[in-house]
Amino acid sequence: MKDIFTDFYNTILGFFRQTEKKEENAKDVACNRLRVVLMQDRTNLTPELLQRMRQELIELLSKYVEMDKEALELNFEQEGNQMALMLSIPVLRAKEESEIEEAEEKEFLEDETDEKTLSEEKSDEEIEDETADCDEASEEENSEENSSEEDESVEVDAEDKEKAEK
Amino acid sequence: MPLCIEPVQSQSKEIKGETMSGRVIVITSGKGGVGKTTTNANIGTALARAGKKVVMIDTDLGLRNLDLLLGLENRIVYTIVDVVEERCKLKQALVKDKKNPNLCLLAAAQTRDKTAVTEEQLKNICEELKKDFDFILVDCPAGIEQGFQNAVAGASEAIVVTTPEMSAVRDADRIIGLLEAREEIKSYKLLLNRVRPNLIKSNDMMSVDDVVEILSADLIGIIPEDTGIITSTNKGEPIVNDEKSLAGQAYNNVARRIIGEDVPFLNLEEDNSVLGKVKKFFSGLMGKEK
Ligand SMILES: Nc1ncnc2c1ncn2[C@@H]1O[C@H](COP(=O)(O)OP(=O)(O)O)[C@@H](O)[C@H]1O
Ligand SMILES: [Mg+2]
Numbered sequence: 474m475k476d477i478f479t480d481f482y483n484t485i486l487g488f489f490r491q492t493e494k495k496e497e498n499a500k501d502v503a504c505n506r507l508r509v510v511l512m513q514d515r516t517n518l519t520p521e522l523l524q525r526m527r528q529e530l531i532e533l534l535s536k537y538v539e540m541d542k543e544a545l546e547l548n549f550e551q552e553g554n555q556m557a558l559m560l561s562i563p564v565l566r567a568k569e570e571s572e573i574e575e576a577e578e579k580e581f582l583e584d585e586t587d588e589k590t591l592s593e594e595k596s597d598e599e600i601e602d603e604t605a606d607c608d609e610a611s612e613e614e615n616s617e618e619n620s621s622e623e624d625e626s627v628e629v630d631a632e633d634k635e636k637a638e639k
Numbered sequence: 640m641p642l643c644i645e646p647v648q649s650q651s652k653e654i655k656g657e658t659m660s661g662r663v664i665v666i667t668s669g670k671g672g673v674g675k676t677t678t679n680a681n682i683g684t685a686l687a688r689a690g691k692k693v694v695m696i697d698t699d700l701g702l703r704n705l706d707l708l709l710g711l712e713n714r715i716v717y718t719i720v721d722v723v724e725e726r727c728k729l730k731q732a733l734v735k736d737k738k739n740p741n742l743c744l745l746a747a748a749q750t751r752d753k754t755a756v757t758e759e760q761l762k763n764i765c766e767e768l769k770k771d772f773d774f775i776l777v778d779c780p781a782g783i784e785q786g787f788q789n790a791v792a793g794a795s796e797a798i799v800v801t802t803p804e805m806s807a808v809r810d811a812d813r814i815i816g817l818l819e820a821r822e823e824i825k826s827y828k829l830l831l832n833r834v835r836p837n838l839i840k841s842n843d844m845m846s847v848d849d850v851v852e853i854l855s856a857d858l859i860g861i862i863p864e865d866t867g868i869i870t871s872t873n874k875g876e877p878i879v880n881d882e883k884s885l886a887g888q889a890y891n892n893v894a895r896r897i898i899g900e901d902v903p904f905l906n907l908e909e910d911n912s913v914l915g916k917v918k919k920f921f922s923g924l925m926g927k928e929k
Contacts, residue, residue: 503845
C-alpha cells in the first residue's frame with residue numbers, strides 16, 4: 474500500500490519535473506566520460522599526448538586559417554567499430570595567399586636558426602615529468618589547465634614573431 | 640566413488656555415428672560482482688532444460704560459488720584440481736544436477752589458488768568434455784590475469800557480462816580488447832545485467848543502446864535487476880526454473896539465442912504487475928505516459 478502511495482507521488486512529481494528544462498543528466502555525463510576514458514584505454518593516448526597533438530595541429534593550421542583557438546575541439550568519436558578523430562575548428566577567416574607565403578618564408582628562416590634555439594625547446598625529460606604530474610592530479614583538471622596555458626603560449630609566440638618582424 | 644554417471648549418449652552421436660563437438664563458451668567480465676556466476680548457472684540450466692547436454696566449469700579457484708548457486712555444494716567430492724593432479728578421472732569429478740540429468744558441474748577447488756591449473760590443462764579438459772557435451776560453459780574469475788587467461792584458454796566463444804555502470808563497461812571494453820586479440824575466440828556477445836528500466840527512463844542510468852553503442856558489440860541478452868535472483872541464490876535454485884520471473888525469462892531467451900533461435904528482446908518497460916496497472920491508470924488520468 475505504501476508503495477502505491479510513493480508511486481503515485483512520483484508520478485505527480487514526474488509530471489512537474491518534465492515541464493522544467495533539465496541540464497545535462499547523469500546518463501549523458503556517464504556516456505561522455507566513458508567515451509573519453511575508453512578512447513584513452515584503447516589508444517594509449519594520454520591527455521598529455523592529446524594536448525600536444527592539439528597544439529601542433531593549431532600551429533600547423535594557423536598558417537592557413539585564422540581560427541578561434543579556444544573553441545577548437547579535438548575529440549575521438551566512435552563510428553561503428555571504428556574510432557574517428559574529429560577536429561572541429563571555428564574558422565574566423567581564411568588567410569590570403571600572400572600571408573601564407575610570408576609565413577612560409579618565416580618558417581624557412583626559423584628552420585635555419587633552429588639549431589641555435591634548440592635549447593629553448595622542451596627536452597624529452599621535461600615532457601616526461603609533465604606526464605608524471607598529470608597522473609597525480611585529476612585528468613580533467615589537468616587537461617583544462619594545460620589547454621589554457623598552452624593556448625596562451627601560442628598567442629605569445631605569435632606576438633613575439635610579429636615584434637621580431639618589425 | 641563417481642558421482643556423475645557416464646553422460647547419456649547424445650542423439651547426434653547415435654545418428655551420425657561420430658563424436659560430437661561441443662561449444663565451449665567462456666562467461667567473463669573483467670569486473671567482479673556483475674553477474675558472471677549467476678549468468679553461468681542460469682544459462683546452463685536453461686540450456687539443459689532445452690534438452691542440451693551441458694557441463695559448467697568453475698575456474699574461480701579459491702572463490703568457488705557456482706556450486707552454491709546450483710545448490711550442489713554438498714555433493715562435491717572432487718574438484719578441477721583433483722583432475723589435473725590426477726587424483727581422479729575427469730568423469731568422476733563431474734557432479735550431476737539434482738533436477739536435470741543433462742547438467743553437470745566441474746567445481747573449483749576452494750583451498751587452492753589460480754596457479755593450481757594451467758592454460759594447457761584447462762584446454763585439455765575442454766577438449767575432453769567437447770566429446771560428450773553440447774555446451775561447456777566456463778565461469779571466469781574477475782580480473783585480467785592468470786585466472787582469466789586460464790578460463791579463456793579452451794573457449795572459442797565468449798559472453799561478456801556487464802552492467803550499465805561506467806566501471807563495469809570500461810572493464811568490459813578491456814576484456815573485449817583481450818578477446819579480440821585471441822585467435823581462438825571466434826565470437827563474443829554482450830550480456831547486459833542488472834538493467835533498471837526506471838533509472839533509464841529518468842535518464843539516471845545508461846540505456847541498453849548507450850552501452851551497446853559505446854562497446855559496439857552484439858547483444859545476446861538484457862537481464863533486469865531482480866530481487867528474485869537473490870532469493871533464488873539463497874535457495875540454490877537458478878531463477879530460470881521460475882517461469883513467472885522476468886529475469887528468468889530473460890535468461891531463458893539468452894539460452895534460446897545461443898542455440899540459434901531468433902528471439903526478440905523482452906520489453907522491460909512493460910510493467911504487468913498490479914502496481915504497474917495502477918500506475919498506468921493514474922498516468923492515464925493525467926493524460927500522459929509515465
Ligand atoms: N539481475 C540481477 N538482479 C539482482 N541481483 C543480481 C543480478 N545479477 C546478479 N545479482 C547479484 O549480484 C551479486 C554478484 O553476482 P555474481 O553472479 O556472483 O557475480 P560475479 O560472478 O560476476 O562476481 C550476487 O549477489 C547476485 O545475487
Ligand atoms: Mg563469480
